[in-house]
Amino acid sequence: MSRSLLVTRRTMLKTGLAGAPALILGFYLPRNLFSASPTKSPTAKTSAVFSPNAWLRIDSRGGITLLVEPAEIGQGVRTSMPMLLAEELDADWTKIKIQQAPTKPDIYKHLGTGGSSSVRENYLPLRQAGAAARALLITAAAQTWKVEPSACHTADGAVVHSASKRRLTYGTLAEAASKLPAPDPKKISLKQPKDFRFLGKPVHRLDTPSKVDGSAKFGLDVKVPGMLYAVIARCPTFGGKAVKFDDSKAKAVAGVHAVVQINPVPSPANTAGGVAVVADSTWAAIKGRKALQIDWDRGENASENTASMRKQMAELAGKSPLYVARTVGDAASAISKAPKKIEAVYELPFQPHATMEPMNCTAHVEKDRVEIWAPTQSPDWIQGVVAGLVQLNHESVMVHETLSGGGFGRRYQTDYAVEAVQVSKAVGKPVKLLWTREDDMQHDFYRPASYHRLSAGLDHQNKLVGWSRRIMSTSIRQIFAPPEALKNPATVAAQELEGAVDVPYESPNLQVEYSAVKSGVPRAWWRSVACSFNSFAVESFIDELAAEAHLDPLDFRIKLLGGDRQLPNPRDKEDILDTRRLRGVLALAAEKSGWGKSLPQHWGRGIAAQYSFGSYISHVAEVEVKPDHTVQVHRVVTAVDCGSIINPDTIKAQMESAVIFGLTAAMTGEIEVENGAIKNGNFDDFPVVRMKQAPRRHEVYIVSSTEKPGGIGEPGVPPIAPALTNAIYAATGKRLRRLIIRPEDLKQA
Amino acid sequence: MAPLSLTINGKHYSASVDPGTPILWVLRDTLGLTGTKFGCGMALCGACTIHLDGEAVRSCMTPVSEAVGKKITTIEGLSTDRSHPLQKAWMAQEVPQCGYCQSGQIMTAAALLQKKPHPTDEEIDAAMSGNICRCGTYLRIRAAIHQAAKGGAQ
Numbered sequence A: 001m002s003r004s005l006l007v008t009r010r011t012m013l014k015t016g017l018a019g020a021p022a023l024i025l026g027f028y029l030p031r032n033l034f035s036a037s038p039t040k041s042p043t044a045k046t047s048a049v050f051s052p053n054a055w056l057r058i059d060s061r062g063g064i065t066l067l068v069e070p071a072e073i074g075q076g077v078r079t080s081m082p083m084l085l086a087e088e089l090d091a092d093w094t095k096i097k098i099q100q101a102p103t104k105p106d107i108y109k110h111l112g113t114g115g116s117s118s119v120r121e122n123y124l125p126l127r128q129a130g131a132a133a134r135a136l137l138i139t140a141a142a143q144t145w146k147v148e149p150s151a152c153h154t155a156d157g158a159v160v161h162s163a164s165k166r167r168l169t170y171g172t173l174a175e176a177a178s179k180l181p182a183p184d185p186k187k188i189s190l191k192q193p194k195d196f197r198f199l200g201k202p203v204h205r206l207d208t209p210s211k212v213d214g215s216a217k218f219g220l221d222v223k224v225p226g227m228l229y230a231v232i233a234r235c236p237t238f239g240g241k242a243v244k245f246d247d248s249k250a251k252a253v254a255g256v257h258a259v260v261q262i263n264p265v266p267s268p269a270n271t272a273g274g275v276a277v278v279a280d281s282t283w284a285a286i287k288g289r290k291a292l293q294i295d296w297d298r299g300e301n302a303s304e305n306t307a308s309m310r311k312q313m314a315e316l317a318g319k320s321p322l323y324v325a326r327t328v329g330d331a332a333s334a335i336s337k338a339p340k341k342i343e344a345v346y347e348l349p350f351q352p353h354a355t356m357e358p359m360n361c362t363a364h365v366e367k368d369r370v371e372i373w374a375p376t377q378s379p380d381w382i383q384g385v386v387a388g389l390v391q392l393n394h395e396s397v398m399v400h401e402t403l404s405g406g407g408f409g410r411r412y413q414t415d416y417a418v419e420a421v422q423v424s425k426a427v428g429k430p431v432k433l434l435w436t437r438e439d440d441m442q443h444d445f446y447r448p449a450s451y452h453r454l455s456a457g458l459d460h461q462n463k464l465v466g467w468s469r470r471i472m473s474t475s476i477r478q479i480f481a482p483p484e485a486l487k488n489p490a491t492v493a494a495q496e497l498e499g500a501v502d503v504p505y506e507s508p509n510l511q512v513e514y515s516a517v518k519s520g521v522p523r524a525w526w527r528s529v530a531c532s533f534n535s536f537a538v539e540s541f542i543d544e545l546a547a548e549a550h551l552d553p554l555d556f557r558i559k560l561l562g563g564d565r566q567l568p569n570p571r572d573k574e575d576i577l578d579t580r581r582l583r584g585v586l587a588l589a590a591e592k593s594g595w596g597k598s599l600p601q602h603w604g605r606g607i608a609a610q611y612s613f614g615s616y617i618s619h620v621a622e623v624e625v626k627p628d629h630t631v632q633v634h635r636v637v638t639a640v641d642c643g644s645i646i647n648p649d650t651i652k653a654q655m656e657s658a659v660i661f662g663l664t665a666a667m668t669g670e671i672e673v674e675n676g677a678i679k680n681g682n683f684d685d686f687p688v689v690r691m692k693q694a695p696r697r698h699e700v701y702i703v704s705s706t707e708k709p710g711g712i713g714e715p716g717v718p719p720i721a722p723a724l725t726n727a728i729y730a731a732t733g734k735r736l737r738r739l740i741i742r743p744e745d746l747k748q749a
Numbered sequence B: 001m002a003p004l005s006l007t008i009n010g011k012h013y014s015a016s017v018d019p020g021t022p023i024l025w026v027l028r029d030t031l032g033l034t035g036t037k038f039g040c041g042m043a044l045c046g047a048c049t050i051h052l053d054g055e056a057v058r059s060c061m062t063p064v065s066e067a068v069g070k071k072i073t074t075i076e077g078l079s080t081d082r083s084h085p086l087q088k089a090w091m092a093q094e095v096p097q098c099g100y101c102q103s104g105q106i107m108t109a110a111a112l113l114q115k116k117p118h119p120t121d122e123e124i125d126a127a128m129s130g131n132i133c134r135c136g137t138y139l140r141i142r143a144a145i146h147q148a149a150k151g152g153a154q
């Protein structure tokens, strides 16, 4: 996609800072740049015309500030944004301040700027802004010295006349630069990657010091004057409600101020409603809630169970026709005629996000305005939903985005903010709403539960001749789309197919079908979304085909990937999978892991790879299966090709994180539904991977690349589960097709 | 309620709270020391770890009455300037991601180093496995503890 960036500037703009003159450049940053990983945000707006939402300001004292619109600063980018800007500007990135642009007076908004952007090129605007400012500063210096701009260079926040070594700081030049005409966007030249000073090299994150001394302020640390504390008793079953309650004992608890009933709020908030206890401390609110007596109408989902859902999915898998999401050739007949036919079923459970900081929100509802402090990934969505709820215009709802203690997709939801607003409104005071761990575990928007039946045929040369797949899952769209839209099966399936319709392994005949399964359990985006389950099925099945063909799982994958091919995603033509890069990470992970070298008895190596969010990841897991059938992961080797690299240490950290997160979902914790409610409550019955279960070693190798940067927060998750079960197969000859893995399945398998 | 007298990070505080209130909520809600975090409320995650007379305890399950007459140390009191060897090692290794669990991790590690200045991997695992990190920073935590034990941030 072609892109243009129009940068304009204002002369002598008064900015409140002692009225100092400043050079200001306005530009547009795509929404997804603000989130920790460039997942397409469910609230992303796609519009052809943009107004500026970011401004670079250099003041006369040399201070450099990046101003971005309120409610749009993601925490994961506080380091990378200044780095990108400073690389081209030739300034000290650690001194660049990031601030929210003032909304009133609206001076910044009226800087004429336009441009268009493509999703994956989102790191260019900052570099272009830095380069444009640098060009203006050089021109200003050259005019002062009456020399050619080409005779000047920049270093450490100053322009230098190369021959005479004369030097003018950016601060000194800011005013003169602000009077120059805007540079032609087409003539802004960017540095070559080989000239980068710090992009691509490990740097220390700016937020780290505040996270080792307790000073970082998360959502739960917010305190506003006059604030009360609340917890809510929600119906354990989804869709149930309180029919009557007795709050006399709760009100008798010292410190309890009020008990109020709040109504469920429908999609997109999807809150359960319930009975809120409001007190002068968190502890009093928790004690008050324990003393409530509530009669619940358990609602229409009260009979739902994990076992009944699995049965429903198995039945659906045998029914036809299902919605055909993709078809090439005639997979059914190709498979039936193939000399080797293989079929397998894979199952994955609901998964909670279980962020370390549970959901919480502070809200203050007044007559004509609402103020909200929330650890959120989508402040603008909260603003819109709350404005609708309290019937005010958007401008009257102010959302402060705090640090989040983990997100993993959970904090896209608006439910906890909506509840805090309801409670604050009911009591007429600012209220901090806490979700206890049990609330958080039992009222999440879970990773969908899913069931996958795959069949394939191999010819005599062990080439794939047909690939057929049926996916059953609890559809995400059913939670958010209106009933009318859900009449279209493509809408129902829309968020369940990533990593399933875009399989890179070459097959002339292909069929992918989908059916939603009925469930009252809320579900939504969970770190890597559908790839997390689809990849498990594909990368396990490929391993099974390799075994059937008596070929090494690595060689078999490389063979099936075939030549260098560019595969556009059938659902998004701009999203192109490059088989060369996928092969590259497979080969790199294998080589570094010592693939093929011998291991002790009962140990095994497994490999898997996945393209997602613009990045290519391969993991090799090295596991030991103990005599009691428990599994220890000793080592993980990861190869990453995520295009251009900003901070390699952040990439490494995200891979470490994704592996631990993915291993919990594969090995230790699953959500179970019993009589319409979530059975798990805390970290005792939803065990997560702890230090002693973590791989002893994790090595991460990053492919150096000048391609567009891809995501790093999510793509490490999908391939770890199949790498694990493939390694268990290598160690024992036993194939685990249902997550989470269980010692008893290993005993029987 | 008679006010309770508490010693926290070397300073004296008095708090008029129900003596059964977990120390965690007294620190956070009553005294505004929010560096100590809530993660589970059931001594399962370690986010709320503080020291009582030098011992690591889970403040979410420890009533404040038990702290009377003892010295409470929280992350805010580990050092005044991030100069504790663990804090330096944590920064050098870039341990934190979201950062939410890290106060508890550091407090648990500090109590470990008090007892075992040069812990082995196994000793670290045993001491630290009560602390959950959903961001998965375990390997860096282990490396940072070793680094601090060696007595240097570099």
Ligand code: FES
Pocket (backbone or CB within 6 Å): B037, B038, B039, B040, B041, B042, B043, B044, B045, B046, B047, B048, B049, B058, B059, B060, B061
């Ligand atoms: S909050 Fe105390 S151990 Fe989790």
Ligand code: FES
Pocket (backbone or CB within 6 Å): A356, A405, A406, B096, B097, B098, B099, B100, B101, B102, B132, B133, B134, B135, B136, B137
């Ligand atoms: S750093 Fe996020 S939970 Fe540990």
